[in-house]
Amino acid sequence: MTRAVLFDVDFTLIYPGPMFQGEGYRAFCARHGVEVDAALFDRAVVSAARLLDLPEDTVYDDGIHVRYTRHIIEEMGGSGDALDAIAREIYREWAACQHFELYDDVPAVLRELHAAGIRIGLVSNSHRCLASFQSHFDLQGLISATVSSSEHGMMKPHPSIFTAALGLVGVSPAEALMVGDSVRHDVEGALQVGMHAALLHRSSAPHPREQELADKGVPVLHSLHDLPPLVRG
Numbered sequence: 001m002t003r004a005v006l007f008d009v010d011f012t013l014i015y016p017g018p019m020f021q022g023e024g025y026r027a028f029c030a031r032h033g034v035e036v037d038a039a040l041f042d043r044a045v046v047s048a049a050r051l052l053d054l055p056e057d058t059v060y061d062d063g064i065h066v067r068y069t070r071h072i073i074e075e076m077g078g079s080g081d082a083l084d085a086i087a088r089e090i091y092r093e094w095a096a097c098q099h100f101e102l103y104d105d106v107p108a109v110l111r112e113l114h115a116a117g118i119r120i121g122l123v124s125n126s127h128r129c130l131a132s133f134q135s136h137f138d139l140q141g142l143i144s145a146t147v148s149s150s151e152h153g154m155m156k157p158h159p160s161i162f163t164a165a166l167g168l169v170g171v172s173p174a175e176a177l178m179v180g181d182s183v184r185h186d187v188e189g190a191l192q193v194g195m196h197a198a199l200l201h202r203s204s205a206p207h208p209r210e211q212e213l214a215d216k217g218v219p220v221l222h223s224l225h226d227l228p229p230l231v232r233g
């Protein structure tokens with residue numbers, strides 16, 4: 001029986017607005033006198049992804065995200081002494097909720113789970129204030145507990161961050177389901193502490209690891225609207 005659902009935040013519940021797309025990065029850089037090609041942004045993000053594939057025992061460090069952001073700028077053609085300052089500015093702004101949008105399916109699904117007596121928790125690798133997140137997106141009263149890696153210390157998929165969240169919602173691992181967009185950080189992290197997990201893949205195309213996940217009993221959801229029937233089941 002599922003008594004609690006823990007959610008990742010970025011790219012699971014919210015997505016970045018224009019400030020964190022190609023033109024936004026170009027504008028950040030332009031203010032520092034650095035020219036980049038906005039058209040190279042998507043490719044740069046794919047290239048930078050490996051910088052977040054870190055050992056399980058990684059302690060939260062803002063330098064990780066600054067290096068990730070700097071790499072994107074460099075792949076977009078940026079160079080010069082200002083890159084660290086630009087990357088740090090982008091990192092700071094990432095914490096501001098007003099630069100993000102809530103996915104359309106989130107409010108209704110969270111309210112449905114809450115009405116059914118399911119405890120809801122947030123587990124995030126970002127430095128965003130999760131109390132501000134709830135108030136900004138009008139989700140007060142729906143969320144029982146929050147854990148961010150910047151406050152906890154360890155980053156997903158380290159087991160301690162999941163264990164901390166489980167303690168706050170007051171359920172055993174077997175009674176909890178983790179939902180997120182990352183196989184490594186969300187799914188594998190949850191499974192190793194004995195939780196159930198579901199991958200949120202917001203695309204109509206099959207996920208490349210869908211069969212592998214199915215073999216482990218991990219469903220792939222294409223919308224959060226798929227979640228309540230899973231929890232009831």
